[in-house]
Amino acid sequence: xxxxxxxxxxxxxxxxxxxxxxxxxxxxxxxxxxxxxxxxxxxxxxxxxxxxxxxxxxxxxxxxxxxxxxxxxxxxxxxxxxxxxxxxxxxxxxxxxxxxxxxxxxxxxxxxxxxxxxxxxxxxxxxxxxxxxxxxxxxxxxxxxxxxxxxxxxxxxxxxxxxxxxxxxxxxxxxxxxxxxxxxxxxxxxxxxxxxxxxxxxxxxxxxxxxxxxxxxxxxxxxxxxxxxxxxxxxxxxxxxxxxxxxxxxxxxxxxxxxxxxxxxxxxxxxxxxxxxxxxxxxxxxxxxxxxxxxxxxxxxxxxxxxxxxxxxxxxxxxxxxxxxxxxxxxxxxxxxxxxxxxxxxxxxxxxxxxxxxxxxxxxxxxxxxxxxxxxxxxxxxxxxxxxxxxxxxxxxxxxxxxxxxxxxxxxxxxxxxxxxxxxxxxxxxxxxxxxxxxxxxxxxxxxxxxxxxxxxxxxxxxxxxxxxxxxxxxxxxxxxxxxxxxxxxxxxxxxxxxxxxxxxxxxxxxxxxxxxxxxxxxxxxxxxxxxxxxxxxxxxxxxxxxxxxxxxxxxxx
Amino acid sequence: xxxxxxxxxxxxxxxxxxxxxxxxxxxxxxxxxxxxxxxxxxxxxxxxxxxxxxxxxxxxxxxxxxxxxxxxxx
Numbered sequence: 001x002x003x004x005x006x007x008x009x010x011x012x013x014x015x016x017x018x019x020x021x022x023x024x025x026x027x028x029x030x031x032x033x034x035x036x037x038x039x040x041x042x043x044x045x046x047x048x049x050x051x052x053x054x055x056x057x058x059x060x061x062x063x064x065x066x067x068x069x070x071x072x073x074x075x076x077x078x079x080x081x082x083x084x085x086x087x088x089x090x091x092x093x094x095x096x097x098x099x100x101x102x103x104x105x106x107x108x109x110x111x112x113x114x115x116x117x118x119x120x121x122x123x124x125x126x127x128x129x130x131x132x133x134x135x136x137x138x139x140x141x142x143x144x145x146x147x148x149x150x151x152x153x154x155x156x157x158x159x160x161x162x163x164x165x166x167x168x169x170x171x172x173x174x175x176x177x178x179x180x181x182x183x184x185x186x187x188x189x190x191x192x193x194x195x196x197x198x199x200x201x202x203x204x205x206x207x208x209x210x211x212x213x214x215x216x217x218x219x220x221x222x223x224x225x226x227x228x229x230x231x232x233x234x235x236x237x238x239x240x241x242x243x244x245x246x247x248x249x250x251x252x253x254x255x256x257x258x259x260x261x262x263x264x265x266x267x268x269x270x271x272x273x274x275x276x277x278x279x280x281x282x283x284x285x286x287x288x289x290x291x292x293x294x295x296x297x298x299x300x301x302x303x304x305x306x307x308x309x310x311x312x313x314x315x316x317x318x319x320x321x322x323x324x325x326x327x328x329x330x331x332x333x334x335x336x337x338x339x340x341x342x343x344x345x346x347x348x349x350x351x352x353x354x355x356x357x358x359x360x361x362x363x364x365x366x367x368x369x370x371x372x373x374x375x376x377x378x379x380x381x382x383x384x385x386x387x388x389x390x391x392x393x394x395x396x397x398x399x400x401x402x403x404x405x406x407x408x409x410x411x412x413x414x415x416x417x418x419x420x421x422x423x424x425x426x427x428x429x430x431x432x433x434x435x436x437x438x439x440x441x442x443x444x445x446x447x448x449x450x451x452x453x454x455x456x457x458x459x460x461x462x463x464x465x466x467x468x469x470x471x472x473x474x475x476x477x478x479x480x481x482x483x484x485x486x487x488x489x490x491x492x493x494x495x496x497x498x499x500x501x502x503x504x505x506x507x508x509x510x511x512x513x514x515x516x517x518x519x520x521x522x523x524x525x526x527x528x529x530x531x532x533x534x535x536x537x538x539x540x541x542x543x544x545x546x547x548x549x550x551x552x553x554x555x556x557x558x
Numbered sequence: 559x560x561x562x563x564x565x566x567x568x569x570x571x572x573x574x575x576x577x578x579x580x581x582x583x584x585x586x587x588x589x590x591x592x593x594x595x596x597x598x599x600x601x602x603x604x605x606x607x608x609x610x611x612x613x614x615x616x617x618x619x620x621x622x623x624x625x626x627x628x629x630x631x632x
Contacts (some may be wrong), residue, residue, distance in 0.1 A: 009587035013580050020576050031566050044631065049569060135597050185576060192577065192618075196611055200602055338598040340587030340608045344580060 003153030004334045010343025017347045018166060020185065021354070025170025025178045035387045038175035039107055039366045041271040049180065050277060051284030054268040056183035056542075057359040059190060061352030062143050064296060069325030071300020072278075072307075072316070075224025075238035076557065077246075078300065079293045083227075086289050087550045089259035090282040091543045097260055098269060099528045100437050102278040103519055107270070109263040109433075110371040116436045116520045117512075118444035119375060124451060125429060126371030128366055129263060131262075132425045134397060137360035138404020144353035145405065150317070151330045152346065160405055163350070167357045168398040171365075172391045178272060183268075186348075186355035193348025194295050197329070200336040201302030208298070214305045224304065227557045234485070241485040246478065249488025253495040257426035261433050264363040275528065279539040286546045290553060296329075303328040313482040346459075357401070365393035420462050420487060427491040428454025428498035435502050440514055440521045446506030454498025461490050532538040567629030574622025581615025586607050 006014075006134050032038050045053075071078045106112050110129065114122035141164060145156035172180045205211050212225045223230040230236035231243035259265060259282070272278035306314035314335060317327040333345040369390045374381050381389065432451045435442045464470045465486060476489045518524050530538050564614030590596075597603065 007587070009583050016576065016579050016583070020572065024572060028566075143613050181569050181572065185573055188573050188577060192580075192611075192615055196607060200605075200607060203605070204602060262578075335601050338588070338591065338600050338603065338608050339610065340584040344584060412601070 004140070004151055004330070004342060004346075005079070005269060006152065006342060007339035008555040010346065013340070013343035013347050017185075017189070017351060021166060021170055021182050024181050024185075025173040026051075028174035028177050028181065029215075031196055032174040032177060035383050035390065037177065038387055038390050039369070040267075041175070041177040041180055041269060044273050045180065045268075045271045045277070046273065046281040047277050047284055049184065050268050050272045050281040052187050052288070053183045053271075054265055054281050055285040055288050056187045056263075056355060057265050057268055059187070059292065059352065060140065060357070061147075061349040062140055062473075064190065064194065064349070064352060065326045065329050067296040068300045068303070068329040069327070071297050072303050072328045073238070073325050075222075076227060076297060076301070077237055077241070079227060079241040079258045079297050079557065080246050080250055080541070082289055082293050082297075083257045083553060084246065086259060087286050087546060088251065089255040090286040090289065091546060092256065093260045093266070093269075094279045094281065094286075094539055095543055096522075097433070097437060098279045098282070099275065100520060100522075100525070101266065102270065102272070102275050103525075106484055107370050108366050109261055109266055110367060112520075113432070113436070113447070114375070115372075115515065121369055121432075121444060121448045121451060123375060124448065125432075126367050126375070128425045128455060129367050130372065130529045132358050132421055132479065133264065133364045133367070134400050135404060135421060137357055137364070137377060137401040140353065140356055140360070141401050142405035142408040144350075144357075147326070147330070147349070150324075150327070156409075160402065162401050163357065164398050167354055167361060168258070168395055171358050171361050172394045175365070175390060176267065176362045179358040180268065180279050182269065182358055183355045184353070186351040189344075189348045189351045190295070193344045194299075194329070194333075195331045196341070196343070197336060198295055198298040198302065201299060201306075201332065204336075205302065211298075211301050211305055214308075215301055218304065218308050223299070227554060227558075229558050231530040239485065241488065245485050245488040245492075249490075249492045253427045253430060253491040254423060254488065256434075257430035257491065257495070258422060261429045262422075262426055263367060264359050267363050267366065273542075276533075277538065279528075280542065283539055283542045283546060286297065290546075290549060291388070299332055304330060306332075312522040330546030357398075361394055361401070364383040364397045365390045368393045368397070402524045420490070421474075423487055423491040424455055424458045424462070427458060427494045431495045431498035432502060435499065436521070438522050440517055440524055441506060441511050442502060443506040443509040443511050445509035447503075450498045450500075450502025453501045454494050457497045458490055458494030461493060465490075481497050568631050570622050571626040571629065574619045574624075574626060576619070577615050578619030578623060581617075581619055583612075584617060585612030588612055591621050596621045603615050 014444065030135060031042070036042060042556055067078055067081065104112060104115055106115065110122045110126040113125055119266050141160055144163065145160040146160045148154040149156040170182065188463050202208055202211065205214070215224050219238070228243065231241070231246060234240045234242050269278045269281040272281055303314070303316070306312040307316060316331065317324040333378065373389055374386060428451055431454060432447050436447060461475060465472050465475065472486050475493060514524055530540070535541055585608070588606055591598070592606055592609060
C-alpha cells in the first residue's frame with residue numbers, strides 16, 4: 001500500500017508527545033530519591049491515578065490493532081475479552097485479593113509467594129515472569145516497528161531504537177512513577193486519538209443500528225453481532241467456540257490468571273497510597289475496561305461493513321495472499337483523518353506501544369531486583385544498591401527486548417505465540433494464588449510442584465497440538481475449534497493440573513504453622529473493617545455498580 | 559542548607575497541557591484548511607472533523623489545566 005503521508009502538523013503533534021514523556025521523566029527524577037519511589041512510585045497514588053494506570057498498562061497499541069482486527073475476523077465475540085474476560089477478575093482482585101497483597105507490604109507478586117510459601121516458589125515464578133515479560137516486550141517492539149513501517153513507511157530499525165531509547169531514558173530516570181504518568185497520558189491519547197474513528201464510521205454508515213443490521217445481512221448463518229445466544233454450538237458463531245470455553249478458559253482461568261496475578265497490572269495497585277485506594281484501583285478500572293469495546297468492537301464492525309461495500313473503496317491489506325486483519329484500524333484512520341488528526345491517531349498508537357514497553361520494563365526491573373537479584377545473587381544488598389540495580393536492570397531489559405525484536409524479525413511466526421505465552425505462566429499461577437490465599441493447609445512443596453507441572457503441562461499441550469502429536473479437539477472437547485478456542489481450553493487444563501497437583505502434594509508434605517500465615521491467608525486474617533465508612537466510600541458499593549453495568553451489557557447484546 | 563524539593567504537580571496538570579497543545583495544533587491545521595479551501599482526500603472531509611475535535615481537545619485540556627493549576631501531590 002501507499003504509506004500514509006504525514007504533514008507538518010502531524011509531526012508537530014508527535015514531537016509534542018516525545019517532549020512531554022521525556023520532560024515528565026526529567027521532572028519526576030527529583031521526586032525519585034529511594035527504592036520505594038523508584039519501584040513503587042512512593043506509594044502515594046490516588047484511586048484515579050492508580051486506576052487509570054492499571055487499565056492503561058493493559059491497553060497497548062498491539063491490543064487495539066489486534067482486537068479491532070479480531071472483531072473483523074471473529075465478530076462481536078471479541079467483546080468477551082473486555083467483559084466476562086476481565087470484569088469479574090478485576091472485581092475479585094479488588095474485593096478479595098488486594099487486602100492480602102497490599103497489607104503484606106510486598107513489592108512484587110513473587111514476593112507474596114515467598115511470604116506464603118518459600119523462596120524456591122518465589123524464584124520459580126520470578127524467573128518465569130521475567131522471561132515472559134522480556135519476550136512479550138521484544139515481540140511488542142518488533143510489532144510496533146512493523147506497523148510503523150507498513151503504514152507510515154518508517155524505517156523499522158530507526159523507529160524501534162528511537163522508541164526503545166526514549167522508554168529507557170524516562171524509566172531509568174524515575175522508574176514506576178514516570179511509567180504510570182505516561183500510561184495516563186496514553187489513556188487520554190487513545191480516547192482522543194481513536195474514538196473519533198468510531199464516531200465518523202457511525203456518521204458515514206448512518207447509525208449503530210444500521211451497522212449491526214448490515215453485518216447481520218452479510219453473515220446470515222454465523223452470528224457476528226451477538227455475545228451468548230449462539231454459544232451453544234461453535235458452528236453458529238464467528239469465533240467457533242462454545243460457552244464452556246468462554247466461561248472456563250477465558251472468563252475464569254485466563255482472565256483471573258492475568259488480572260489477579262500478572263505483576264505488570266497489579267504493580268499499579270501496589271503504588272496506591274492506602275488499602276482502600278488499592279482496592280478501588282481495579283474496581284475503578286473495570287468501568288473504563290467495559291467502555292473500550294466502544295472503540296475496538298465498533299470500529300471492527302464498521303470495517304466489516306465498509307470492506308463488504310463495493311463502493312466504499314475500503315479493503316484490508318493482504319500479505320502474500322493472507323488478509324492482514326491488523327490493518328483494519330490504521331486504514332480507517334487513513335480514511336477519515338485529515339492532516340493534524342492523522343498525527344493524533346499515530347501518536348495514540350505510538351503512546352500505546354511505548355507505554356506498554358515502559359510497563360513491561362518497570363515490572364521486569366522490580367521482579368529482577370527483588371525476586372532474583374536480592375533473593376539469590378546478593379542477599380545483603382543495601383537500599384542504595386538496589387536502586388542502582390533497578391536502573392541497570394531497566395537498561396539491560398530494554399537491550400534484551402531489542403535483541404528479542406531482532407529475533408522476532410528473523411522468526412515472525414513467534415508473534416502467533418503471544419496469547420499462548422500468557423497461558424503458560426499466568427493460568428497455573430492463578431491456581432497457586434487462589435489456593436495460597438484461601439486454603440491455609442496448602443504447603444510450600446505443594447505450591448512449587450503444582451506451579452512447575454502446571455506451567456510444564458501448558459507448554460507441553462501447546463507443543464503437542466502444534467506438532468500434531470495430539471488432535472486439538474482432544475483439549476477443546478468439540479469437533480471444530482479456532483486457535484482462540486484452543487488457547488482458552490489449554491489455559492483451563494493447565495489451571496486444573498496445577499490446582500490438582502498442589503492439593504495432592506500438600507496432603508503428603510509439611511505444612512507451615514498457621515500462626516506464620518496471619519495476614520496472608522483468609523480465615524487466619526482479620527476481615528477488612530468498613531465499619532464507620534460511609535456507603536459511597538466503600539469499594540464494595542462500586543463493585544456492585546460495576547456488576548450491574550456488566551450484567552446489563554451482556555443481556556443487551558445477548 | 560539543602561533546599562527543599564517543591565511539591566509535585568499532579569499528572570492531570572500535564573495531561574491538560576498536552577491536550578491543549580495538541581488540540582491547538584489540530585485546530586489551527588483545520589482552520590487553515592477551511593479558510594484556504596485546501597482539499598484532502600479523506601471521507602467526510604466536508605464535516606471538518608479536525609475543527610470541532612480540536613476545539614473539544616482544547617476545552618478538555620484547559621479545564622484540566624485550570625482545575626489543577628494550584629494543586630500539588632504528596
